[in-house]
Structures are given as C-alpha cells and as structure tokens.
Amino acid sequence: MADGLSSPLSAPPAVETEVMTINIGPHHPATHGVLRLVVDLEGEVVRDLKPVIGYVHTGIEKSCEDKSYWKVIPFVERMDYVSFFFQMEAFCGAVERLVDLEIPPRAKYLRMIFLELNRIHSHLVWLGTTALDLGAISMLWYCFRERERILDLFEMATGQRMHTRYFQVGGVIEDIPVGFEEKLRKFIADMPVRVGQYEALLDRNEVFLQRTKGTGIVPRERLLELGVTGPLLRAAGEPWDMRKTFDYLAYPEMDFKIPVGTVGDNYDRYRVRLAEIVESVRIVEQSLDALPEGPFIADDRKYVLPPRSELPTSMESLIHHFKLVTEGYRVAPGEVYYAIESPRGELGCFVLADGSAKPARVHFRDPSFINLQAFKDMAVDTYVADMIVSLGMLDPILGGVDR
Amino acid sequence: MPDAPGLELIRGEIEQDHPGAILDTSFDRGQATLVVDSEQVLEVLRWLCDAPGQGYRFLSSLHAADYLPATPRFAVHYELLNRNRVERLRVKALLADPSAGPVTAGDPPPPPVAKASSGVGSPTAPPAEGLPEIDSCVELFPTADFQEREVFDFFGIVFRGHPDLTRILLPEDYVGWPQRRDFPVGGEPVTFTYNERQYG
Amino acid sequence: MRDRQLRARDMLRGDLEGEELERYVEEKVVVTRFEEMLNWSRANSMFPLSFGLACCAIEGIPMSAVTARYDIARFGAEAGRASPRQADMIILSGRVSIKMAPVVRRLYDQMLEPKWAISMGACSSSGGMFSNYAVVQGADKFMPIDVHIPGCPPRPEAVLYGFTKLQRKIMGNPDQGWRQRYNAAGTEEWARGGPASTPSPEAVEAYEVARELARA
Numbered sequence: 055m056a057d058g059l060s061s062p063l064s065a066p067p068a069v070e071t072e073v074m075t076i077n078i079g080p081h082h083p084a085t086h087g088v089l090r091l092v093v094d095l096e097g098e099v100v101r102d103l104k105p106v107i108g109y110v111h112t113g114i115e116k117s118c119e120d121k122s123y124w125k126v127i128p129f130v131e132r133m134d135y136v137s138f139f140f141q142m143e144a145f146c147g148a149v150e151r152l153v154d155l156e157i158p159p160r161a162k163y164l165r166m167i168f169l170e171l172n173r174i175h176s177h178l179v180w181l182g183t184t185a186l187d188l189g190a191i192s193m194l195w196y197c198f199r200e201r202e203r204i205l206d207l208f209e210m211a212t213g214q215r216m217h218t219r220y221f222q223v224g225g226v227i228e229d230i231p232v233g234f235e236e237k238l239r240k241f242i243a244d245m246p247v248r249v250g251q252y253e254a255l256l257d258r259n260e261v262f263l264q265r266t267k268g269t270g271i272v273p274r275e276r277l278l279e280l281g282v283t284g285p286l287l288r289a290a291g292e293p294w295d296m297r298k299t300f301d302y303l304a305y306p307e308m309d310f311k312i313p314v315g316t317v318g319d320n321y322d323r324y325r326v327r328l329a330e331i332v333e334s335v336r337i338v339e340q341s342l343d344a345l346p347e348g349p350f351i352a353d354d355r356k357y358v359l360p361p362r363s364e365l366p367t368s369m370e371s372l373i374h375h376f377k378l379v380t381e382g383y384r385v386a387p388g389e390v391y392y393a394i395e396s397p398r399g400e401l402g403c404f405v406l407a408d409g410s411a412k413p414a415r416v417h418f419r420d421p422s423f424i425n426l427q428a429f430k431d432m433a434v435d436t437y438v439a440d441m442i443v444s445l446g447m448l449d450p451i452l453g454g455v456d457r
Numbered sequence: 458m459p460d461a462p463g464l465e466l467i468r469g470e471i472e473q474d475h476p477g478a479i480l481d482t483s484f485d486r487g488q489a490t491l492v493v494d495s496e497q498v499l500e501v502l503r504w505l506c507d508a509p510g511q512g513y514r515f516l517s518s519l520h521a522a523d524y525l526p527a528t529p530r531f532a533v534h535y536e537l538l539n540r541n542r543v544e545r546l547r548v549k550a551l552l553a554d555p556s557a558g559p560v561t562a563g564d565p566p567p568p569p570v571a572k573a574s575s576g577v578g579s580p581t582a583p584p585a586e587g588l589p590e591i592d593s594c595v596e597l598f599p600t601a602d603f604q605e606r607e608v609f610d611f612f613g614i615v616f617r618g619h620p621d622l623t624r625i626l627l628p629e630d631y632v633g634w635p636q637r638r639d640f641p642v643g644g645e646p647v648t649f650t651y652n653e654r655q656y657g
Numbered sequence: 658m659r660d661r662q663l664r665a666r667d668m669l670r671g672d673l674e675g676e677e678l679e680r681y682v683e684e685k686v687v688v689t690r691f692e693e694m695l696n697w698s699r700a701n702s703m704f705p706l707s708f709g710l711a712c713c714a715i716e717g718i719p720m721s722a723v724t725a726r727y728d729i730a731r732f733g734a735e736a737g738r739a740s741p742r743q744a745d746m747i748i749l750s751g752r753v754s755i756k757m758a759p760v761v762r763r764l765y766d767q768m769l770e771p772k773w774a775i776s777m778g779a780c781s782s783s784g785g786m787f788s789n790y791a792v793v794q795g796a797d798k799f800m801p802i803d804v805h806i807p808g809c810p811p812r813p814e815a816v817l818y819g820f821t822k823l824q825r826k827i828m829g830n831p832d833q834g835w836r837q838r839y840n841a842a843g844t845e846e847w848a849r850g851g852p853a854s855t856p857s858p859e860a861v862e863a864y865e866v867a868r869e870l871a872r873a
C-alpha cells in the first residue's frame with residue numbers, strides 16, 4: 055500500500071465515521087465455498103470480523119461410527135475435498151497403527167507419489183481460485199490445465215478423478231497400470247516449467263504485487279499460539295514440516311527442502327506454495343526412481359482382502375473375503391492419534407477402537423478449521439480488499455472446516 | 458513420544474506439585490497418555506507447558522470422546538506437542554455424566570430442515586443443567602477456541618471460562634448433542650422393492 | 658459469402674422478384690412461433706449462478722466445467738453470475754446441510770422467473786452416502802429440481818450432458834429417458850401409494866391457495 059493510503063488503517067479518522075456490520079456469504083464468490091463472514095466496517099477498514107461456519111457440516115464423524123473400518127475410507131475422503139488422498143492416508147495410517155500392521159515398501163512409495171501429486175493438485179486449485187479473486191482470471195485456466203493432467207493420472211491408476219478410495223488399510227488397492235510411469239514422468243518434466251510460467255505471469259504483475267506484498271501479516275509467535283501449521287506458518291519463517299520431523303511413509307529417505315518465507319505476508323504465502331509444488335515434483339521423481347518391486351498391499355489375511363485371482367480356487371480365501379466384506383475386522387480397544395502434513399498443515403486423525411468392527415470415534419483435526427482462527431488477526435485493521443486476499447491465501451477448504 | 462519410563466517420570470514430577478492430579482498413565486501402541494483429574498486439568502496443562510525440561514507448548518488437537526458403557530462416560534483429549542523434541546503427549550481428562558442414572562435416549566432429532574438462524578453470535582442461554590463441565594484452556598492455548606466450541610456443539614461438554622461458548626457447526630437452534638453415542642445417526646431409510654412394506 | 662450479401666442487398670432494394678425472391682425466402686427464412694424462438698434463445702444463453710457447495714463444485718459449473726478442457730461456453734452457459742437476481746439456473750453442487758438448506762431456498766427464491774435448477778451429485782439428489790442427522794436427504798425436499806445428475810462427483814462430461822438435457826427440456830422437447838427408448842412408460846415407481854392415491858388435505862389446501870393467488 056502506498057503511504058498516502060495507509061493512514062486510515064492505524065489512526066482513527068478525523069471525521070466521525072460509523073461502524074457498519076456487513077454480512078458476507080454464505081453465498082459469495084470470493085469466500086471459496088460457503089463461509090459466512092460478519093464484518094464490522096469503518097469506512098473501508100475492517101474493524102472486527104467473525105467467521106460463521108457449519109454450512110456444509112455433513113456429520114461425517116458420526117457416520118463413520120456406523121460403518122466398519124474399511125467402509126469409513128470413502129467417508130473421510132469427502133471431508134477436505136481437495137486433498138482426498140491425505141485424508142485416506144491419515145485414516146489408514148491410524149488404523150494401521152491400531153492393528154499394528156506394517157505396509158510393504160512399494161505401497162509406501164506409491165502412497166507418497168499420490169500424496170505429493172495431490173499436494174500439487176491442491177496448490178493448483180488454490181492458485182487458480184485465489185488469482186481469480188485477485189482479478190487474474192487467466193490463471194484459473196492455466197492451473198486447471200495442469201490439474202486435469204493430474205486427475206488423468208489419478209483416473210488411470212484408480213478409476214476415479216476425485217475421491218479415489220485408492221489407499222487401503224495395509225497398502226493400496228491396486229498396482230499402477232502399464233503406461234502410468236511414462237505419463238507421470240512426462241508430467242513431472244513439464245511441471246517445473248509450468249510453475250515458472252505462473253511466476254512469470256504473476257510476479258511482474260503490478261496489481262498482484264501491490265495487493266499481496268505487506269498485507270495480512272501475523273507474527274510467527276501469534277501463529278504458533280493459534281495452532282496454525284502448514285504453508286502459512288512456514289511463510290512466517292518457521293521451518294516446521296511434519297514430513298521432516300516425524301517418521302512416516304518413506305519421507306526420511308527423500309531429499310527435499312522446506313521453503314520458508316521471511317516476512318509472513320500474503321506474497322510470502324504465495325511464494326512458499328509455489329516452491330512447494332517444485333519440491334513435491336522432486337519427491338515424486340525420487341519415489342518413482344526408487345520405487346521398489348514387491349507386493350503393493352500387506353499379506354495379512356485378517357485385515358486385507360485376498361487377491362481376486364485366489365477366490366475361485368481357494369476356499370480359505372473365499373471365507374476371508376466373505377468375512378472381511380460382510381463383517382469387517384475387529385480391532386482391539388485402544389486409541390491412536392496419527393498426524394501427517396497435508397497441503398494446509400497438520401492433518402491429524404484420532405481413532406478410538408472399542409473392540410468391535412466399527413470405530414467408536416473418528417475425529418479429524420483439520421488444518422483449515424484451525425487455521426481459520428488466524429483469519430481475524432490477518433484481516434482486522436486492513437481494507438476489505440486485503441481481507442479477500444488474506445482469505446484466499448489462507449486457503450480454507452470449507453468441507454474440511456465443517457466436516 | 459516420551460517412552461514408558463519417561464512418562465512415569467513426568468507423572469512423578471507432576472504429582473510432587475499437584476498431588477492427586479494424575480489418575481493413571483498408559484503407554485499404548487507407542488503413544489503416551491496421562492489420565493488426569495478433570496478438576497486439575499488446567500494446572501497439569503500449564504505445568505507441561507511451562508515446567509523446565511517439558512515445553513509441550515503446542516496444542517495439536519483438542520477433541521472429546523464418548524465411552525458410553527463405561528463410567529466416567531466422557532473424556533476430553535489434549536494432544537500436546539513438544540516441537541523442540543518432537544514428542545507428542547496425550548492428556549486425557551475424564552468427565553462423568555451428571556445426568557447419569559439410567560442411560561437416556563438422546564434428545565429427539567429435529568426435523569430435517571431446521572429453521573434458519575439469522576442472528577449471529579447471540580450467546581445462547583446459559584447451558585442447561587446436567588451437562589459435564591471442565592475448565593477452558595483458551596487462555597493457555599488460544600487455538601482451543603474453535604475446538605472447544607466444537608466439542609460443546611457435539612458432546613454438550615461445557616467449558617468454564619470460554620469467551621463465547623456457542624454452537625459452531627450446527628444451527629444455533631439445534632437441539633441435542635449429535636456425537637454422543639446414544640444419539641441416533643439419523644437419515645432416512647431408502648425404499649427398495651424388498652422393504653417397501655416396511656417403509657413405503 | 659460476398660455473393661449472398663449482394664443478394665441480400667438486392668432484395669432489400671426490391672430488386673429480387675418472382676422466382677428469385679421465392680427461392681431466396683425459402684433459403685433464408687425460417688418460420689417459427691415466437692415462443693419457440695424465445696425458448697431456443699433461453700436455452701442457449703443460460704446464466705448460471707456461480708455457486709458451489711462442496712466437492713462437486715470443483716468438478717462442476719463454478720470450476721472444472723468452465724475451464725478449457727470441458728468448456729461449457731460451447732453450450733452458452735459460461736457467464737456465471739454471482740448474484741441470484743441475474744441468474745437463470747442454479748446448480749446445487751454438493752451436499753445441502755440443514756444449516757444451508759434455508760439459504761439455498763432463499764437463493765432460489767431470489768432468482769427471477771423463468772428459472773431452472775440442476776442437482777449435481779448424489780448428495781444433493783438424495784443425500785448420497787451421508788444418511789445422517791446433518792444432511793437434507795435430497796434437495797427436492799425444499800425446492801423444485803429439473804435435472805438430477807448422478808455421480809459422486811459426476812464427471813464434468815456428465816455435467817455437460819445433464820445441462821444439454823436441461824436445454825432440451827427448456828426448448829419444450831424434453832427427453833423421456835430410457836423409458837421411451839425401451840417402450841417402458843408406466844413402469845415408474847411411486848413412493849407412498851402410487852399415482853392414483855389421493856393427495857393429502859394439506860396439499861389440496863395449498864393448491865387452492867395457489868389458485869386463488871393466480872386468479873387475483
């Protein structure tokens with residue numbers, strides 16, 4: 055913001071103004087879903103703000119209590135609908151820890167490939183829609199061009215574009231098909247170039263720079279107090295990434311960097327996410343190179359469906375299959391909290407088992423839900439226009455917020 | 458994660474400062490849990506946060522669970538994280554159901570389309586009697602704000618001292634605590650030819 | 658092309674006569690009813706409300722279906738309107754929770770006639786997999802829906818297909834679906850009592866009221 059403009063933000067204006075309460079949403083093109091904001095405005099400056107959420111509350115956690123473990127997977131996918139693979143991983147990982155099941159190395163690498171592709175996908179959707187809010191409509195078209203290619207890959211391996219139900223307790227449901235690797239290699243060769251093109255489009259765009267630089271700053275300590283994780287925290291200069299700190303899947307064997315920002319404004323948030331796309335591409339490439347041979351799902355008949363080919367010949371497999379499909383497996387009582395790094399921060403899954411074939415409680419610690427608390431700090435005492443930018447850069451997915 | 462002996466050390470130290478605060482510990486599937494007295498949970502959290510050598514300063518998640526046939530019935534879980542040592546610790550505060558006695562079926566679910574609630578932030582009337590209560594930790598961890606509201610919304614657990622304890626995800630005029638185990642899942646049966654008699 | 662333009666000018670000047678004029682009129686002029694023309698233009702220049710509810714929104718009109726690969730502009734519905742007062746069509750893309758249902762209804766009421774509604778995805782058509790306390794089991798419980806698109810989420814192609822069905826419906830030429838193709842009219846299943854059952858007293862009353870209003 056130019057100096058002349060910044061005065062009404064801090065000092066109370068000389069003329070007496072009235073505080074007006076404005077309702078934004080739940081249907082509003084710039085709220086990324088059905089978020090409702092009740093904003094107190096003084097002129098054009100936001101003085102107070104209250105997010106009202108719950109408009110897509112779906113009761114998923116309650117529905118999960120009514121389903122056997124393997125039927126819960128499609129439910130949890132539909133929470134944060136842009137990063138479906140992460141939900142699956144959080145839930146399957148939690149159940150694997152509950153039943154103490156080790157997944158084979160190939161499954162770990164396959165999971166990593168899909169998780170990182172999903173991270174790219176999520177950031178692309180974020181970039182397209184946020185740039186759209188800022189008036190850069192063409193970005194939506196370019197981002198969705200690449201997104202379609204990722205979805206093609208998902209469809210090729212899993213049969214569905216979104217909500218794939220690919221991860222299973224114990225591994226993944228199928229191996230990748232012939233031709234997948236070639237297509238994926240083509241994609242990861244292209245993607246860094248595309249990121250360069252996005253940067254070329256946005257980084258020298260005066261409007262974009264003016265609106266993002268120096269807006270929506272929240273100090274790092276405050277972010278930590280508010281429990282914010284993910285790119286928002288990293289943009290404020292805190293190198294906290296659960297892929298590095300916790301040991302899950304095969305991330306410790308991967309070589310990648312954690313992009314961090316310096317100022318913590320909206321521009322840093324944008325840069326961090328773009329840099330993360332490039333790092334994700336590197337992870338995909340490394341896991342593809344190191345993809346070990348072997349089974350793609352654990353061989354424990356108590357929890358894992360027997361392969362289709364065995365069903366006509368083996369009575370035992372048939373019985374296992376029947377038992378698993380009709381009743382599901384029982385899990386000894388216990389509780390587990392398993393957290394992974396989703397595109398928006400720490401995604402935790404808490405599963406409470408009571409000894410039956412259905413979980414007694416499935417709770418998701420969704421990063422969008424927690425991060426949304428920082429929105430007030432980001433937007434108060436800025437202009438309405440900056441509030442919209444901050445909301446875009448916060449990247450809340452309302453399905454995840456409301457569950 | 459602190460390992461099992463580490464957990465006992467923590468327990469011992471807390472018991473010196475706050476006798477009787479820790480009811481139990483458990484170390485299950487690699488995850489350490491302190492079961493604390495719900496009246497002293499705030500002291501324990503503060504101790505874990507500030508005591509030298511501890512520093513569990515990041516509250517990852519706060520959620521509740523309903524262990525229905527068991528007593529005490531509810532528990533609020535605090536997933537604490539020490540970001541320097543990369544250790545997680547779960548603090549679990551058990552809460553009895555004051556309206557106990559025979560298990561009552563949950564409040565009847567409202568009709569599918571509830572009335573629009575237009576007013577925002579109008580604080581609900583003081584929560585009804587018979588709800589379990591626990592101290593709010595918003596002062597200590599500002600991140601708990603939304604999560605405590607969510608727990609209140611779904612389980613009807615009242616957090617004493619929370620600045621704005623209202624329903625967060627459900628409509629404000631909703632009746633009932635849907636994630637309690639005795640609340641029906643709801644929904645509608647689908648009519649197929651075979652069950653036409655029953656529902657049709 | 659040039660030739661035709663010349664001929665058009667000729668006709669306007671009155672130079673075309675007799676057989677030439679006849680032929681020209683036969684080639685160039687389509688006779689139709691005004692109503693049909695109106696419907697044709699309505700169907701082909703639709704202003705959808707850019708409104709998304711949940712996962713389906715990403716595959717549907719606000720996003721994927723508008724972008725380059727699927728490009729709903731081919732069917733004349735790319736101009737999403739943010740305000741319901743300017744929109745002709747609402748696509749319910751996602752699950753409708755009990756908290757959202759009054760809002761959706763209000764949006765629908767604010768749209769100007771004539772208006773159409775598409776329910777996209779299993780959730781808004783029937784509640785989908787979420788048969789629980791929080792989700793309205795089917796959007797047609799609280800508003801009229803013209804076309805249901807199945808899928809979870811439906812592919813963008815499915816959205817386009819559903820949209821073309823709606824276009825045919827608007828043009829007064831609605832698609833009867835498979836029942837027509839397989840000669841199976843009359844096999845519809847009816848909930849509660851079947852087509853011959855008598856309407857409830859409330860329905861009769863509401864119908865009377867509506868007729869009163871229409872007469873006034």
Ligand code: SF4
Pocket residue numbers: 132711712713750751752777778779780781785808809810811
């Ligand atoms: S139909 Fe499926 S994809 Fe669409 S909103 Fe419902 S759960 Fe999401």
